[in-house]
Amino acid sequence: MSTSRRQRQRDATREEIKQVARQLMHNQGTAALSLHAIAHAMDLTSPALYRYFATRDDLVTALILDAYQAQLDALIAASETVSLTDPCGRLLATILAYREWALEHPVDYALLAGNPVPGYVPPHAIIGEAARRGMDFLMNLVQSTLQQSTAIPAEIILSPALTAMLESLCQERGYAMPLSIVYLVLVGWGEAQGLVLQEVFHQIQPLISDPGELYRHQARSWVRQLGLSVPLA
Amino acid sequence: MSTSRRQRQRDATREEIKQVARQLMHNQGTAALSLHAIAHAMDLTSPALYRYFATRDDLVTALILDAYQAQLDALIAASETVSLTDPCGRLLATILAYREWALEHPVDYALLAGNPVPGYVPPHAIIGEAARRGMDFLMNLVQSTLQQSTAIPAEIILSPALTAMLESLCQERGYAMPLSIVYLVLVGWGEAQGLVLQEVFHQIQPLISDPGELYRHQARSWVRQLGLSVPLA
DNA sequence: TGTACATCAGTGAACGCGCGTTCACTGATGTAC
DNA sequence: TGTACATCAGTGAACGCGCGTTCACTGATGTAC
Numbered sequence: 001m002s003t004s005r006r007q008r009q010r011d012a013t014r015e016e017i018k019q020v021a022r023q024l025m026h027n028q029g030t031a032a033l034s035l036h037a038i039a040h041a042m043d044l045t046s047p048a049l050y051r052y053f054a055t056r057d058d059l060v061t062a063l064i065l066d067a068y069q070a071q072l073d074a075l076i077a078a079s080e081t082v083s084l085t086d087p088c089g090r091l092l093a094t095i096l097a098y099r100e101w102a103l104e105h106p107v108d109y110a111l112l113a114g115n116p117v118p119g120y121v122p123p124h125a126i127i128g129e130a131a132r133r134g135m136d137f138l139m140n141l142v143q144s145t146l147q148q149s150t151a152i153p154a155e156i157i158l159s160p161a162l163t164a165m166l167e168s169l170c171q172e173r174g175y176a177m178p179l180s181i182v183y184l185v186l187v188g189w190g191e192a193q194g195l196v197l198q199e200v201f202h203q204i205q206p207l208i209s210d211p212g213e214l215y216r217h218q219a220r221s222w223v224r225q226l227g228l229s230v231p232l233a
Numbered sequence: 234m235s236t237s238r239r240q241r242q243r244d245a246t247r248e249e250i251k252q253v254a255r256q257l258m259h260n261q262g263t264a265a266l267s268l269h270a271i272a273h274a275m276d277l278t279s280p281a282l283y284r285y286f287a288t289r290d291d292l293v294t295a296l297i298l299d300a301y302q303a304q305l306d307a308l309i310a311a312s313e314t315v316s317l318t319d320p321c322g323r324l325l326a327t328i329l330a331y332r333e334w335a336l337e338h339p340v341d342y343a344l345l346a347g348n349p350v351p352g353y354v355p356p357h358a359i360i361g362e363a364a365r366r367g368m369d370f371l372m373n374l375v376q377s378t379l380q381q382s383t384a385i386p387a388e389i390i391l392s393p394a395l396t397a398m399l400e401s402l403c404q405e406r407g408y409a410m411p412l413s414i415v416y417l418v419l420v421g422w423g424e425a426q427g428l429v430l431q432e433v434f435h436q437i438q439p440l441i442s443d444p445g446e447l448y449r450h451q452a453r454s455w456v457r458q459l460g461l462s463v464p465l466a
Numbered sequence: 467t468g469t470a471c472a473t474c475a476g477t478g479a480a481c482g483c484g485c486g487t488t489c490a491c492t493g494a495t496g497t498a499c
Numbered sequence: 500t501g502t503a504c505a506t507c508a509g510t511g512a513a514c515g516c517g518c519g520t521t522c523a524c525t526g527a528t529g530t531a532c
Contacts, residue, residue: 005529010474029351029352034517036518047477047520051474051475051476124435161446187451190428191420191424195420198426208419214420239495239507269485278510280511283488
């Protein structure tokens with residue numbers, strides 16, 4: 001016997017609550033998330049929501065975890081749009097998808113990238129693990145890309161302290177690549193987040209009318225730093 | 234006749250209000266900013282604050298503008314700790330100071346870097362101008378650094394679209410440098426923001442115990458990209 | 467197939483709270499003669 | 500130096516609002532015999 005009719009209905013409502021929450025935040029900012037507002041938008045009363053989420057913070061946590069998963073799904077999907085015979089293209093497509101997903105889902109991205117909901121106290125263990133899964137995917141993608149190419153990445157001179165930290169990271173998460181590469185991925189992830197956040201929060205537009213052009217250019221030179229050759233256009 | 238006694242008292246109270254607001258946000262997050270809470274902490278009643286700020290949003294705007302100014306002051310001060318005869322050291326000190334100021338003033342940094350106060354609607358024109366002043370300082374610093382050195386920055390191949398945008402930026406803000414350099418500064422600024430935000434919001438610590446090491450290393454290689462030679466240690 | 471019962475989604479009223487903001491006011495400080 | 504007046508910082512009560520959450524409840528849906 002699969003899930004009962006009642007259970008399916010329950011799951012659907014749970015999803016609808018999250019969807020409405022996202023919609024409200026999209027229209028009025030992450031601060032607009034409130035059980036009353038969600039219930040009102042669903043033609044329910046607010047106590048009804050407690051059938052689905054024990055607490056407001058539980059709802060927020062669910063939204064954040066969903067966002068991590070959706071982001072990861074988008075990156076995976078993007079990587080799969082490019083043939084396996086073009087590993088470098090796969091990597092580049094993934095990096096560009098990072099920005100595109102963020103622009104298409106600014107609220108979810110804001111949730112991930114540090115814009116907290118007022119009063120929300122995140123459960124660090126749970127959220128940290130979700131974040132690490134994203135990093136794992138990127139690391140593994142880079143790893144398999146490099147394995148399939150003849151790239152010889154430039155050696156980067158790392159300080160002893162940095163070497164030690166990167167080594168312990170590799171051991172913990174099972175990354176099997178030169179430390180220079182791990183370093184480049186870590187820094188690149190941070191850089192991408194910086195550029196995209198500035199675009200999502202409209203901070204860079206006063207300087208540059210099309211930040212995407214900047215991002216795409218930087219993505220290419222990042223891939224090139226890994227030792228891969230990227231077509232110019 | 235200079236400012237009257239009354240006026241000085243008034244200015245002092247205005248400053249105290251902002252200081253208390255910063256303290257409250259520091260202790261309880263940016264969402265904790267409220268006129269009631271500030272007044273309570275100052276042993277005042279909340280209507281009293283309306284003598285000093287017409288509206289809550291005016292207070293937030295003042296806090297943000299203060300933060301921009303404080304950040305800029307910190308960068309300028311850092312650049313001046315290094316002798317004029319070592320332009321490259323000046324530049325590096327400034328970049329490192331960017332991170333240090335953010336860590337010492339996480340609330341002000343969050344205010345700048347996009348973490349909005351719930352319900353606050355920023356006046357884009359005013360805030361955009363403050364942001365541009367920071368970029369101007371960095372651009373000018375890089376420019377004077379390069380003028381005093383024999384650096385020959387690597388030529389970066391820029392797309393036509395990117396070239397056009399950078400050219401118009403240079404014209405608007407009066408930057409007189411090769412476009413490659415302007416590009417590197419713009420991207421570097423975004424990158425720095427990304428790395429620092431991840432550290433301030435504790436997103437990178439699950440991966441790397443000392444993000445500062447990562448930042449310092451990246452800062453050096455960024456300076457090196459400009460064509461300057463940086464001492465290793 | 468029909469009946470008795472258990473489950474449980476959703477209601478409606480209420481709670482205590484903190485918010486931004488207004489208003490008429492008091493009383494101390496500063497100014498003009 | 501003393502008095503009359505103006506200024507204005509701060510008070511205290513109140514407003515309407517939306518918040519998260521609780522509670523006893525109703526009534527429809529599903530289950531067991």
